[in-house]
Amino acid sequence: MTDVQDQSPVANAAPVPETATPVLSFRDTPLYDGPVVALADFGATSNTAAVRLDPGDDARALVPHLGGLRLIEVSFPKYRDGRGYSSARILREAGYTGELRAAGDVLLDQVAFMRRVGFDSFAPAKPLDPARVDAALSRYEYVYQKAADGRPPVWALRHG
Amino acid sequence: MYRYDQYDQSMVDARVDEFRDQVARRLANEITEDQFKPLRLMNGLYLQLHAYMLRVAVPYGTLSGTQMRMLGHIARKYDRGYGHFTTRQNIQYNWIKLSEAPDLLAELATVEMHAIQTSGNCIRNISSDQFAGAAADEVADPRPYAELLRQWSSFHPEFSFLPRKFKIAVIATDVDRAAIQLHDIGLQLVRKDGELGFKVWVGGGMGRTPMIGHVIREFIPARQYLSYCEAVLRVYNRYGRRDNIYKARIKILVHELGAAEFTRQVEAEWAILEPLALDAPQAEYDRIVAQFADPEFDVAAPDSVDRSDPDFALWLDQNVHAHKQPGYAIATISLKPVGGIPGDATADQMDLIADLAARFAHDEIRVTHSQNLVLAHVRKADLYALWTALEGAGLATPNLDLVTDIIACPGLDYCALANARSIPVAQKIAERFADLDRQHDIGELKIKISGCINACGHHHAGHIGILGVDKKGEEAYQLSLGGSGAEDASLAKILGPGFSEAGVVDAVEKVIEAYRVVRSGPGERFLDTYRRVGAEPFKAAVYAPAGATS
Amino acid sequence: MIRLLTGNVLETGDVVWWTGSNWSLALRDAVDVGPDGDALLARTVAAERINDPALVDAEPTRDGPRPRTMRERVRGAGPTVRADLNRPNSIEATA
Numbered sequence: 001m002t003d004v005q006d007q008s009p010v011a012n013a014a015p016v017p018e019t020a021t022p023v024l025s026f027r028d029t030p031l032y033d034g035p036v037v038a039l040a041d042f043g044a045t046s047n048t049a050a051v052r053l054d055p056g057d058d059a060r061a062l063v064p065h066l067g068g069l070r071l072i073e074v075s076f077p078k079y080r081d082g083r084g085y086s087s088a089r090i091l092r093e094a095g096y097t098g099e100l101r102a103a104g105d106v107l108l109d110q111v112a113f114m115r116r117v118g119f120d121s122f123a124p125a126k127p128l129d130p131a132r133v134d135a136a137l138s139r140y141e142y143v144y145q146k147a148a149d150g151r152p153p154v155w156a157l158r159h160g
Numbered sequence: 161m162y163r164y165d166q167y168d169q170s171m172v173d174a175r176v177d178e179f180r181d182q183v184a185r186r187l188a189n190e191i192t193e194d195q196f197k198p199l200r201l202m203n204g205l206y207l208q209l210h211a212y213m214l215r216v217a218v219p220y221g222t223l224s225g226t227q228m229r230m231l232g233h234i235a236r237k238y239d240r241g242y243g244h245f246t247t248r249q250n251i252q253y254n255w256i257k258l259s260e261a262p263d264l265l266a267e268l269a270t271v272e273m274h275a276i277q278t279s280g281n282c283i284r285n286i287s288s289d290q291f292a293g294a295a296a297d298e299v300a301d302p303r304p305y306a307e308l309l310r311q312w313s314s315f316h317p318e319f320s321f322l323p324r325k326f327k328i329a330v331i332a333t334d335v336d337r338a339a340i341q342l343h344d345i346g347l348q349l350v351r352k353d354g355e356l357g358f359k360v361w362v363g364g365g366m367g368r369t370p371m372i373g374h375v376i377r378e379f380i381p382a383r384q385y386l387s388y389c390e391a392v393l394r395v396y397n398r399y400g401r402r403d404n405i406y407k408a409r410i411k412i413l414v415h416e417l418g419a420a421e422f423t424r425q426v427e428a429e430w431a432i433l434e435p436l437a438l439d440a441p442q443a444e445y446d447r448i449v450a451q452f453a454d455p456e457f458d459v460a461a462p463d464s465v466d467r468s469d470p471d472f473a474l475w476l477d478q479n480v481h482a483h484k485q486p487g488y489a490i491a492t493i494s495l496k497p498v499g500g501i502p503g504d505a506t507a508d509q510m511d512l513i514a515d516l517a518a519r520f521a522h523d524e525i526r527v528t529h530s531q532n533l534v535l536a537h538v539r540k541a542d543l544y545a546l547w548t549a550l551e552g553a554g555l556a557t558p559n560l561d562l563v564t565d566i567i568a569c570p571g572l573d574y575c576a577l578a579n580a581r582s583i584p585v586a587q588k589i590a591e592r593f594a595d596l597d598r599q600h601d602i603g604e605l606k607i608k609i610s611g612c613i614n615a616c617g618h619h620h621a622g623h624i625g626i627l628g629v630d631k632k633g634e635e636a637y638q639l640s641l642g643g644s645g646a647e648d649a650s651l652a653k654i655l656g657p658g659f660s661e662a663g664v665v666d667a668v669e670k671v672i673e674a675y676r677v678v679r680s681g682p683g684e685r686f687l688d689t690y691r692r693v694g695a696e697p698f699k700a701a702v703y704a705p706a707g708a709t710s
Numbered sequence: 711m712i713r714l715l716t717g718n719v720l721e722t723g724d725v726v727w728w729t730g731s732n733w734s735l736a737l738r739d740a741v742d743v744g745p746d747g748d749a750l751l752a753r754t755v756a757a758e759r760i761n762d763p764a765l766v767d768a769e770p771t772r773d774g775p776r777p778r779t780m781r782e783r784v785r786g787a788g789p790t791v792r793a794d795l796n797r798p799n800s801i802e803a804t805a
Contacts, residue, residue, distance in 0.1 A: 055402075079321070080198065080281070080321055081321065081402060082281075082318075082319070082320065082321025082322055082323075082397055083397060083398055083402075085317065085318045085319075085320075085321065085397070086318055086394055086397050086398050089318050093432065093433075093436065107195065109182065109199055110321075112317075113315075113317040113318075113320055114317075116317035117317050117318050135181075136178075139174050139177065139178055140170075140171065140174045140315065141170050141174065142167045142170055142171060143315070144171070144311045144312060144314050144315060144316075145311075145312050145316055145317075145438070146436070146437070146438050147317050147318065153440075154167040154168075154311070155311075155440040155441060155444040156441075157167065158165070158167065158443075158444060158447065159441055159443040159444060159447075186720070187720070187721065189758050189759075192758055193720075193758060193761055207718055207723060207761055207762060208723075209725070209781070209784060209785045210723070210724075210725055210785065210788065210789070211718070211722065211723035211724065211725075212723040240795060254789075255723075256723065257721065257722045257723060258720065258721055258722065258723060259721045259722065501791055501792075572780060572781060572784055573784060573789035573790055573791050573792075574789055576762075578781075580780075581780075581784075581790065581791075583789075583791045584790060584791060587791070633778060633779050633780070634780070635780060
């Protein structure tokens with residue numbers, strides 16, 4: 001009945017190093033490849049079009065600036081740190097339509113959840129097999145709850 | 161009972177398919193154990209001392225006879241002929257092979273069962289009142305709301321990597337049989353001005369730092385409780401501590417922020433989420449509620465019971481509760497035979513209980529957080545036949561809520577995290593108090609034993625709680641008194657220095673003998689006596705120098 | 711005092727003990743890994759076929775090694791509350 005088997009702290013995990021792994025995109029438009037600044041370095045007057053959010057950053061700090069952003073990169077230093085899922089959904093709820101990228105410790109078995117909260121591009125530290133990503137994304141035909149991807153929950157299908 | 165439709169079945173089937181793929185990748189060494197472990201944990205598969213342990217969800221503790229029969233089949237085919245019912249109303253198998261787990265899950269899926277989110281840092285199985293739908297004093301059956309929570313929380317994309325596990329319980333009576341104040345979220349269904357809604361507790365829990373939950377809202381309309389839970393979970397996911405696993409539960413966040421500030425944050429989040437139409441439409445509530453409609457009761461069922469068999473009468477008085485429907489009763493099947501393993505049932509017993517549920521109880525069985533089973537809808541006229549059948553299988557021990565009805569986690573006999581064994585302590589206490597007259601004289605007394613600080617055996621909520629600890633490689637036990645997981649929730653306090661295994665059994669006996677001396681009368685429960693007189697008389701009795709007399 | 715190498719088989723979860731050349735289900739087959747222990751453990755971890763591998767202290771007895779902690783004795787023998795399921799050729803955990 002116990003379950004603290006996989007529980008090393010994740011908050012202070014060392015960030016995954018920058019890599020040249022190709023970005024996996026689900027967007028129709030070309031990916032943004034300009035410079036990305038950390039939230040702390042992002043000033044309101046800055047004309048930067050891309051910001052990186054770390055797990056402890058407040059995604060809502062970006063809400064007044066969403067119109068000027070082309071890329072928001074949400075970092076996952078350790079896949080078990082789930083704060084980035086909330087960051088993503090908050091940004092989509094606030095109306096952000098630009099590229100939302102999950103970067104770092106992004107693994108095959110998390111990609112479907114990440115798509116649901118609004119990520120549309122992925123920069124995994126270790127490359128993902130695109131065929132397996134496709135299989136993972138098509139495995140669940142239905143979803144139980146509304147999220148940021150527009151898929152209708154089963155209650156909408158039941159009572160459509 | 162809830163029945164899956166094509167959508168529910170598709171979800172569970174897809175999960176089996178996904179897990180089969182994950183297991184194959186692990187067996188082929190395509191992923192490391194470090195990567196695989198959280199995947200198998202999200203499907204309830206742990207590596208314990210002797211083998212893999214699989215925890216199968218019993219949503220809100222309700223299952224059909226068909227499902228119980230499948231649990232027996234799995235015990236026989238994939239395990240060693242038995243299973244263990246847990247304090248979270250689930251069942252665990254102790255001897256599972258990883259290579260066979262996908263087939264096992266595929267068989268479970270054929271009877272609308274699964275192991276989804278029975279572990280991992282996600283929203284766990286929703287627990288509820290084992291008397292739901294049968295208790296006379298409930299506002300409405302809480303299980304439709306638990307089922308909707310089950311669906312909402314299954315594969316929730318935002319809340320599958322929380323700081324720590326998350327447990328929700330739902331009840332619908334003022335009497336709390338589900339320990340809701342010791343859950344991350346406790347929900348009590350209430351009615352206000354004719355409208356159904358929930359009173360919401362947040363931040364209760366046991367483990368290393370036990371806490372009782374805070375009421376953060378007196379009333380959230382039932383049509384909005386999902387989005388409200390979503391707001392609670394989002395605040396937790398964003399701000400719950402991730403730097404220390406022992407401080408990662410929501411109770412620590414609520415404690416550190418203060419209940420008022422936590423509530424303010426939840427309300428602010430809900431103000432953003434509520435307009436997004438995350439809640440299910442009324443038609444979905446209606447669809448699920450309809451599936452929990454009362455069975456077709458026999459309105460002519462006689463309301464009297466023949467008590468002429470004295471052994472039957474003992475069971476009737478102890479293990480049978482009043483039902484909302486005249487002529488019916490609620491029968492609890494004790495999985496606590498004296499000397500047995502609390503919560504264990506053999507495959508044959510599971511088959512028998514499935515048969516009895518079909519014959520006598522509208523094919524419905526409940527699991528209780530005290531590790532017993534319940535047949536919720538039994539005609540009083542059938543109680544004697546039911547008892548006779550149970551008696552023949554060792555399932556009619558008339559000890560519900562008595563001193564031998566002990567909660568015990570698997571402890572060091574099975575569990576990789578345990579510091580000490582729990583089951584042998586439970587067995588020895590039960591054997592010491594086996595005499596039924598003595599048990600009745602002592603009255604209601606809830607002993608709860610955990611083999612480590614994680615508190616799966618709910619020792620913080622025991623009238624008498626026992627915690628196994630490791631003392632330089634030897635097993636040792638701490639004794640606590642005065643806990644309750646009911647509506648009068650309280651946390652047990654440590655009495656004094658610890659004991660050996662034999663010593664703790666003696667200490668329990670001394671505590672109970674002291675209670676018999678100081679209680680105001682036979683009607684005063686142990687817990688009430690303790691609350692009235694405090695710990696001193698018990699300390700004196702337990703730690704008196706040898707040879708001293710009181 | 712001797713040191714044993716143990717773990718659980720990936721496919722089955724079975725408790726196994728290092729015999730010097732292979733893995734055995736029987737604690738009595740376990741050998742003292744001595745100074746090779748850490749290297750053997752590292753090799754076992756890297757192979758990813760035995761889960762939760764560990765070195766445990768034990769005392770040699772006439773009936774085979776007796777691990778020092780109750781935890782490892784229970785792993786070696788089986789649950790103390792189910793004598794019917796005990797592994798053969800093992801010393802009782804509570805002995």
